[in-house]
Each structure stands twice: as structure tokens, then as C-alpha cells.
Amino acid sequence: MSNLTEVTNVKAKASKKTTSMETRIRRAGILFALPWIIGLLAFYAYPLFSSMYYSLTNYNVISPSQWIGFENYITLFNDDLFWKGLKNTLAYALMQVPLAIMFGVTLAMLLNLPVFGQGFLRTVFFLPSLLPVIATTILWQWLLNPQFGLVNAFLEKIGITGPGWLGDTTWSKPSLVIMTLWVLGNSILIYLAGLQDISKDYYEAADIDGANWLQKTFHITIPLLTPVIFFNMIMGVIHALQEFTLPYALTYGTGNPAESLLFYSMYLYNNAFLYMKMGYASAMAWILFVVVMLITVVLLKSSGKWVFYQGDD
Amino acid sequence: MKTNLVKRIAIPILLLLAAVGFALPFIWMVSTSLKAADQLFVHPPVWIPNPVNWENYVHAVTEIAFFTQFKNSLIIATISTVGVIISCPLVGYTFARLKWKGRDTLFLITLAVMMIPFPVTMVPLFIVWSKLGLVGTFMPLIIPAFFGVPFYIFLMRQFFKQLPRDLEDAARIDGCSEFGIYLRIMLPLCQPAVLTIALFQFMASWNDFLGPLIYLNDETKYTLQLGLQQFRTAQDTAWGPLMAASVLVALPIIFLYFIVQKRFIQGITFGGVKG
Numbered sequence: 106m107s108n109l110t111e112v113t114n115v116k117a118k119a120s121k122k123t124t125s126m127e128t129r130i131r132r133a134g135i136l137f138a139l140p141w142i143i144g145l146l147a148f149y150a151y152p153l154f155s156s157m158y159y160s161l162t163n164y165n166v167i168s169p170s171q172w173i174g175f176e177n178y179i180t181l182f183n184d185d186l187f188w189k190g191l192k193n194t195l196a197y198a199l200m201q202v203p204l205a206i207m208f209g210v211t212l213a214m215l216l217n218l219p220v221f222g223q224g225f226l227r228t229v230f231f232l233p234s235l236l237p238v239i240a241t242t243i244l245w246q247w248l249l250n251p252q253f254g255l256v257n258a259f260l261e262k263i264g265i266t267g268p269g270w271l272g273d274t275t276w277s278k279p280s281l282v283i284m285t286l287w288v289l290g291n292s293i294l295i296y297l298a299g300l301q302d303i304s305k306d307y308y309e310a311a312d313i314d315g316a317n318w319l320q321k322t323f324h325i326t327i328p329l330l331t332p333v334i335f336f337n338m339i340m341g342v343i344h345a346l347q348e349f350t351l352p353y354a355l356t357y358g359t360g361n362p363a364e365s366l367l368f369y370s371m372y373l374y375n376n377a378f379l380y381m382k383m384g385y386a387s388a389m390a391w392i393l394f395v396v397v398m399l400i401t402v403v404l405l406k407s408s409g410k411w412v413f414y415q416g417d418d
Numbered sequence: 419m420k421t422n423l424v425k426r427i428a429i430p431i432l433l434l435l436a437a438v439g440f441a442l443p444f445i446w447m448v449s450t451s452l453k454a455a456d457q458l459f460v461h462p463p464v465w466i467p468n469p470v471n472w473e474n475y476v477h478a479v480t481e482i483a484f485f486t487q488f489k490n491s492l493i494i495a496t497i498s499t500v501g502v503i504i505s506c507p508l509v510g511y512t513f514a515r516l517k518w519k520g521r522d523t524l525f526l527i528t529l530a531v532m533m534i535p536f537p538v539t540m541v542p543l544f545i546v547w548s549k550l551g552l553v554g555t556f557m558p559l560i561i562p563a564f565f566g567v568p569f570y571i572f573l574m575r576q577f578f579k580q581l582p583r584d585l586e587d588a589a590r591i592d593g594c595s596e597f598g599i600y601l602r603i604m605l606p607l608c609q610p611a612v613l614t615i616a617l618f619q620f621m622a623s624w625n626d627f628l629g630p631l632i633y634l635n636d637e638t639k640y641t642l643q644l645g646l647q648q649f650r651t652a653q654d655t656a657w658g659p660l661m662a663a664s665v666l667v668a669l670p671i672i673f674l675y676f677i678v679q680k681r682f683i684q685g686i687t688f689g690g691v692k693g
Contacts, residue, residue, distance in 0.1 A: 126590065127517070133596030134516030138524065141509040144565025145524075149531045152539035152546075159542060166548060215433045228679075229437045232444060235671045237625040239646045240664035244447050247657055253459045255446060287443065294683055347535045350627045354647060370537045377541050378632060390538040397535055 153394075160388035165381040177388035187389065189364050190372040191396075193278065197368070198345035201282045205341055206334060209289050213296030214326065227297075234290030242354040245284045246271060271355060274365040281351055281366070292337045299333030300326070304415065331412045339404060346397055349374065369393060451475070451661035458657055477659035478649075478666055486638060487645040494559050494630075494641060495623040501563030502570055502619040507612055509566050510574025511600050515586065525575070532568045536628070544632055558633045559626070563619065570615040577611035578604065613681050621671055642667045 160177055164170035181187045216227055233241070248255045249270035257267030268276040307325045316324070327334075349370040352360065358375060360367025373393070377386035445465075450458065454471040457464050478484065512518075513525050547558040581604060589599045605612070627643045634640055640648065649663055675682055 129596060130516050131518040134512045134518035137508050137512035140505045141566035141571060148562050149534060152542035153534060155542040156538055166545060215429060218429060220430050220433060226433060226437050229441050235675055236668045237643055238627055239643050240668055243660055243664055244443055248443055255463055258463055343533060347537055373537050383541050386541050390541060393535055394538045401533060
């Protein structure tokens, strides 16, 4: 009997101890999160919602803001440069994202094979992504120069007359895409990690069934890599839709030739910081936000059909 | 037999060709930076400068306020890295190891926030900093780091989640405070992760162009990225000095990469995949 009470006592004490422990952990937990809670409110939530407010005003920082309702949005829909920026950006993303995925996956698969000098080769492919964007811009402007650039000199050697690249409205966006493919190091590494995560069992089973290299690639490697491809796709789309530094630095913010490099974010920047139309720029920002969200949601919805997870039945 | 041939010969050759293609622009940049003006536009192109001409580097550091800009870049990158090291592991830790109400919701919000395009927050943030009278100072480029960056928080959380539970329980029984457990036991175990986010932040801050473009308007406060751009407008055709300046700006990051190569790669791959 006394033994039993002792046990209950110990249990009660223990549970009391755990509750006080839990309180302590809870308090510490919130306290530790406090910097981020403040950061989230100050640098994300507040700007997000005030951007919605500013988009309904006429604001130039110097004089107080004026409520104008949906006027900014109406003006935007009649603004040629807005449409041009949107079209350029979407056209660029539509080219850049699929090419970056194909190029990245192919290179990662090649780099994953046991080849002599593998480590060195991986470094070679990664190095360009360490360069500052401005340096990349300067370098490629030089390489793609129609008169004295290296690229056209090479093309000439194999009997092709190279295009005008950045000076040509048809080729200016593809030129940008080429530059971004050169700095693909980060995503190549992510694909590599994904490839290394694929269980060897699948390949062994396929070998027993007598599958060839091509079959293994398309029936094992690529399907099992789809979660990583999906991750890079989402990041790639978000990134491509806000592309700024490359076209801005290349064209000093003009978007020439013939506004073929006028990107959405660039026109937004010009409105905000060049013409001081902060309200107008905020309306643009919100439209961008909606476009990004819509595309992300569509991709997420589609992912159920083509993304496979290992060990998922 | 046939596949073996493809694997043994065709693939290495393909890879090597691709690698050469990737390396050439880089080599060209370094080579151009060492060429005298009369060798720049020669046809066919000269790959090995003869004689090696260091003058471009002299131009690169004298024609723009290179050392001031170098110092500015270094200050901004270093302090914001310190900020990230203080804030992100702490928040990542509480998301991974401490139980409290609303934690999971806040974590989901943190992930969602990564999808907000920067141009959306850019304008209101500029307005706030300008109202605070801090536009033109380094503050807008430094302070946010002390309040956490979602991607780094996410990365730290993933690392902390892997640590065994027993460690903190033992420390708790020994009467260690929650902050003590974090600082003395858990944080040292996550050193590789902390180093990774430190590298990411330093690199991002060093290479940032849009931030300084928005917030810095006084030339004495310019960073190297703005300096490069300024250099170009002033000397549109001086390719040699431009390449030299680009090499100099990239050098610290490349140097950093070679010191910590292994960690660097681990960090990138880890953050991307082990979601």
C-alpha cells in the first residue's frame, strides 16, 4: 500500500515537473522566435500589405499620398510598356526555365558518372556561378559582340554568320538565356545531390531485367529525379519572373534594342525610383505577385501528375 | 559492349567539350584583363597575352574609388553575415526543437514568404527607410539580416532536426537553461550549417546589385558592384580595365570558395533537396 502511494507520488511529481518543463520550453520557444516574428512583420507582412495600399494611391515620397482607387491599375492596362515588360518577361521565362532544366539535368547526369577528374570538372561547372552578375554581364557583352566577340568568331570558323546577339531584337532574349545557362552551377549541384539520393536497388533490378542505359535513364533516373526538378522549376520560375540585374546592367535600364529587354521588374524599378511613381510601381508589384502565385499554384497542382517520390505508393 | 564504348569514350569526350565551353569565357576574362590595348581587338583572337600587361589592374583600382568601395562592400557583407549568424540558427532551432503553440503555422508562413518576389516589398521598404532617414546609409542593407532570412532559417531547421533528442534532455536534467542548451550544446554541433549560411550570406551580400542601387546614392558609399557599373558608364570601351576590375571583384568570392569548397557544396545540396 505504502509502496503504491509512493509510486503515485513520484508520478505526480514527475508530471508536475514535465508541465513546468513544458512551460519553460514554450516560453523559450517563443522568445527565440521573436527576432524572426519582428522581421517577418517588418520586412515581409507590412511591406506586402502596404504595397497593396500604396497601389491605390498616388505617391511620390515627397508629398503625402493621395487615394485614387483603381486608377493605377486602369492606367497600367493602357500602358504599352507595362504589356511589353510583361510579355518580355514571360517569353524569357518560357525559354529560360525549360532550357535550364534540360541543360542542368543533362550536365548533372554526366557529372554523376564515374569519369576521370570528376571533382575538377564539377568545379569548372560551378565556378561561373560565383561571379558577380555585373561581371557576367560585362564578360558576355564582350563575348557576344557581333564584330569582335569570341562567339561569332567561332561561328565564323565553322561557316556560320553569327547573329547580332544583344543588338538584335530577335536574339537579345536568347542571349540573356545563354548567360543564365552559364551560371547554372547551383542547380547542377542540387540535381547531383538528387541523383545520389536515388537508391541503387532500382538500377540493380533493372540490370537483372536487361534494361539498357537509355531505358534506365528514362524509366528510373528522370522519374525519381522529378522532386528535385520540381523544386528547381518553382525556384527558376520565381527567379525568372523577377529578373532584373542582367537586363538592367546590360542596357542601363533602357531595355533596348527596341525595348526587347525591357523586363517587368526593370520597368517597375524605373517607375519607382526614376519617375518616383511609387503608387504606380506598387500596383505593378501586386500584379507581379498575383502572376507569380498563379503560376506557382498551377505548377503545384500539376505536380501530382508528374512528380514521383521514392518509397511513395 | 556497345554501351561500354559509349560510356568509356563518348561521354567523357562530351563532358570535356562541355567543360571547355564552360571554362573558356572565364579564361577569356582573365586573358583580356592582361592584354595591352592593341591586342584586344585582334583577329583571330589572342589567348595568351604577349607581353603580359598589368596596367589594366592599375587602371581598375585607380579609375574608380576601388579601395573605398572594397571597404564598403566588406563592411556590408561582414556585418550582415554576423546578423544572419545570430538570428537564423536561433529561429531555426526553435522551429526544430522547441514545442510551442503556433510554431508550425509560423513555419509554414516562413516557407510561403520565400515566394514573395522582392519587387513587391521593395517600394514600401524604401519608403520606410526613407522616412527613418536611413536611405543613403548601409543600414537598410545590414539591419534586416539581424531579423532572419527565411531560406537560412529553413536550412538551419533541417540541420537541427537531425540532432539526437537525448542531448538536450540530459542538459535539461542537469539544470541547463534553454538558451544555454542552444548556445553550448546544440549550436556547436551545427557548425557546418552555420558556416554554410554564413558563406551564402557573404556571397549574396557581396554580389548584391539591386539593394545598393536602391539605397546608396552617395558615391563614397558605393559598393564594388555599383563601382563596376559606374566604371562602365565612364569608360564604355575600355574592355581591358573592365575585365581587370571584374576579376578583382570576383576574386574574394572565388578565394573563399576554394578554402571551404567541401562545406560549400554540402550546404547547397543539402538546402535544396533534403526538404
